[in-house]
Amino acid sequence: MEKLKKNDDCKFKVSIVIPTFNNEEYILDALESVINQSYKNIEIVVVDDGSTDGTQYALEKYKNKIKYIYQKNRGVSAARNKGISVSTGDFICFLDSDDIFEKNKIEKQLKIHKENEQLCVSYTDMAIFNGGKNFEKSYHKKNNMNCQSGFIFKNVVLGNIISTITVMIKREVFNNVGLFDESLNIGEDYDMWLRIASQYEVGYVPEVLSFYRRGHQSLTTRKPTSTFREPVLVSIIKKHLALNKDLKKQIPIVKLRRRLFQPYFDSGWSQYHAGNFFLSFNYFKAGLRYWPLNLKTYFYCIACLVGNYLNKNKIMKK
Known part of the structure; x- marks a missing residue:
């Protein structure tokens, strides 16, 4: 991969993969938060995982600004993997269709990659909101999470400190560690972060740059098991x-x-x-x-x- 240069502010393309399923109510909020990013060299990939509501119609007016992919319902891992495979960015970020980015998220996160050209993965702090203006502050501080930069495999084992909507990952990382495990019906993101943390140094931006919507039944919602099994x-x-x-x-x-x-x-x-x-x-x-x-x-x-x-x-x- 071509090395990052501090003076090439928009040289590197960042792909944002947005998986969605029957979420016409909130997906435009998510999409607008990406379109309005201060960093402009971005590619938006929306993977519709078999929606039967008005999602496709709602996205029609954005067809010239996004890459829209429709597939049969296969789950969030398959949707993210499809987004990775069709994206073309040097870096990849993920945003669930009911969540939003802070407007400087991509710019601020890409900055630490420019400062350390060997850094392949980074994550940030996040906050939770209820859909209105009631934003919590730092999710990491509230939950006393041990968030650091460096080789953080131990930290990730002892607590899932990395949230999917906060990561920025060089494309080459997926070539090495593989894609999301589609056989997992829960914890597929945690499995990915452990794979990455076991091999790569990870950078941390201690700022709230992503917002998770509280209480909404998203694509990542899982039903509880009805039989005993190892978690x-x-x-x-x-x-x-x-x-x-x-x-x-x-x-x-x-x-x-x-x-x-x-x-x-x-x-x-x-x-x-x-x-x-x-x-x-x-x-x-x-x-x-x-x-x-x-x-x-x-x-x-x-x-x-x-x-x-x-x-x-x-x-x-x-």
Whole structure:
């Protein structure tokens, strides 16, 4: 790839891939936030993943400003992969069709790549908004995330600090690490960041440059599982630790065990509030293998047993 030069402000093309599915209500907001970027050498690729609403009609007036691709519904990974394959930019960014970019996002992020021509990947801070003017401040600070630049494999294992809408990636990276794993129905982005972080230095821009829309049912929304299985995030982490045994040595065992515990607890919490007490109990119990000193989990295990007993009595009385 041609080297970045500080005085060639718009020499390098940046492709923004926008996957969408039945999101005519918000996609124009996302699109306008890209069109109005201060950095102008951009390519906008919208991949419509089988929408049946008015998305295609809504985008008609932008047909001269975007590359529009329609495909049968295959999921967000397939949509992003299609966008990567048809894009032509030196760098690639992603924006879900219900989210928005800050107007200087591309310009500010590209700046750190110009300052360090060897840098292939960068990410930024983000914020959450509810569709109006109620923007939260820093998502990273609010959640005490350990966001840094450099070789951050350990940081990414211990917390998903990289959000898809914040990344900027040189095209050549995908040639090396591959595309998004279409077999994953959740965590496909996390899997990608672990692949990248295990091989590349990553740059961090500590500014809120992307905004995630709270509460909207987007293309990345997943239905909870109805049967017990190892949480996908645990499977992903285990896979990458097995592939990177030398890097695994950098991770404190106590922190790693708590990290592996959390997806089990989250799954148990979700099932508990759905009234699936037996399934919830199994998740809480499995999580205790990693963090047996978490007293709150024992409380929920007891609550699940009680809830399951009461449910059985209700069924017998009917």
